[in-house]
Amino acid sequence: MRSRRWMIGFLMISVLALAACGEKNAASGKESSTLRVGYGQLYGAPLADIARAEGFFEDENLEVEMISFTSGGLDALNSDKIDIALTFGTAGPLNYIAQGADFTFIGGHMEGGQPVVTKEENANKYKTLEDFKGKKIATVRLGTLDVIFKSALDDAGIDIQKDVDFVEVKSVADVLEAVQSGKVDVGLSNTGHLTKTEQIGLKPIFWSNDLSQNDLCCRVTVRGNISSDKAVAYKKFMKALIKAERVKLENPKKNLEASKPTFKQLPEERVNEIVNEKHLINSADPNKKEVVNTWGKMQDIGYIKDVDNIDLDDHFNLSMYEEAIDELIKENPNDDYYKKVLKRFNKQNVQS
Template sequence: MSRSRIAIAVAGVGAAMVALTACGGTESNVTEDGLTTVTVGNMNSNSLTFPLLVAQEEGFFADAGLHVETVDAVSGPELTAALIGGTTQIAVGTPENVMPAMAQGQGLVAIPPFGQLDMSLITLQDSGINEVADLVGKQVGVVQRGSFSEKFARSIMVDHGLDPDSVTYIAVGAGATMEPALRNGKVDASVGATSTVALLDQHGLAIRNLANSLDETGGEAGEFGMQTMWTTTVDYREQNPEIAEGFCSAMNRASDWIADDANRGAGVQLMSTLLAVPQETAETIWDRTHLSWKYRIDDEKWNRVADWVLEDNETGLPYADYVSADCGEKQ
């Protein structure tokens, strides 16, 4: 990401902070059951935050002595802004929003679990586009310009020996607005998460998958890509180590629970409820994503993602300074 794009990203976070911090911050307190309350920024009805729902429903937070209150946001910048402003104490985050804020000295630290990049480059089966090379001269829908979805599409083009600027990238938003753009031919292809692709299929669109970050067609981005992390501030982690440890421990238990095939039935039901989709659609999403969350990432993966996001930032984000690798470490 160019310095100008970093500035824009952080400016977006700053603008969101004005609105969110007006609500005031919240301090941890103890419930009648003796649980310590922690306020967590969440993206409602989004499979990327699935471990949070599992940790709630399976009682993992309660086991860790925590009562989690969620504050829902509709975008990554809102989530990061609320965390920086003190409206929340922990939040889900995306590298494209969190890392520029880190680079600007906002005092954030990444904690587990870390979600693998979940993106597919898709087209309609009757579009006449049968492989990535057929995209040259076409229009590709992305969530927004400069977003991870565009970076993924560009990466796939490069992996296939093509000029990433040989296609036109069109901002079409997420699933609700992406569908009509694809259905009505406003774009020739699009980039979406597994949950988005499953919903398109549910709505009767016959989809051809050109590249997917979760299988061997995702190229370099599929190898190192990371879509989500959980975040807190350095100050909060230092001042509330037991709360941070408890949160990480509960979320790591949730990740293990999701990865266990024995929990598929219960997990599909939770996924169906979270996304408000039929069980059959939830099964598709579960089968493709339930191994997506990792307890730990190494410095190589972190550095490659940071380089991808920040591009010409020369200082980078040293792993030891920005990743709380031992948070909730399993004994």
């Protein structure tokens, strides 16, 4: 009888201990979290790939399911089929917000790396934006470079409705074909197409980095009304991406190796071009100021209208990114890198 009572008591103590441990883990944010993360097949997901390969998600007890999309990634986010839309631009999510979608920006992923291309023999004809007057230009509507280029022309006093002739096509492959065949004079291309561009006799004449100092591409986008559990998971995700950004800066080869499984059918040289092109910047920073600037550009060129009732501030939640930086600084008090990340965050996101 004593043995039985002892066993019951031992089991009760064990259960209480496990429960207390679970409460402690929950309070510290160490409970296991799962996220479904969508990414564009064309761009991959460099920072997420590094985070996976380096064990940064595992460090945070975070399970991440990466889901590839050729199209429809933002529709999947809007319909709750994924938790995060990772590489679907900035203009795309802003266009959804303009149409009433409850999207929220929590971080960043890509900047730059978008080339304006023409036939190699015509490259010397384009020195300034004025040289595009009277030209036919192939573009994918609402692509990152589509908005940046049109906005740059508009800022230069060039009427994008009258002074140039934009030909909208469905894909970057169509852009390149249109330029090569002579159907248009110039094309607005994209990250990861440089090899094909050169193979068919085309050449970059401008990069998006030349046209805009902070030409944002992919933002980390989620649905609004974030639950406390999701907030913890998103903080972990951004923490892993911040660490991954450092790895890419310090060791591009690791970026290449981490990205190979995402682009299984492509040769190593092509993968390296997609994820390590020198004009492409991978930054986890939300860069709110430039997102707001892009929102204004889209209104200026007529892409979004009648949005006076939308307060864009309602579509940012930067607390998870801030918490991620704070944790990294506390965990690495003698490491100046994360202090620089915080300084960048304050410059690009905090109103001065």
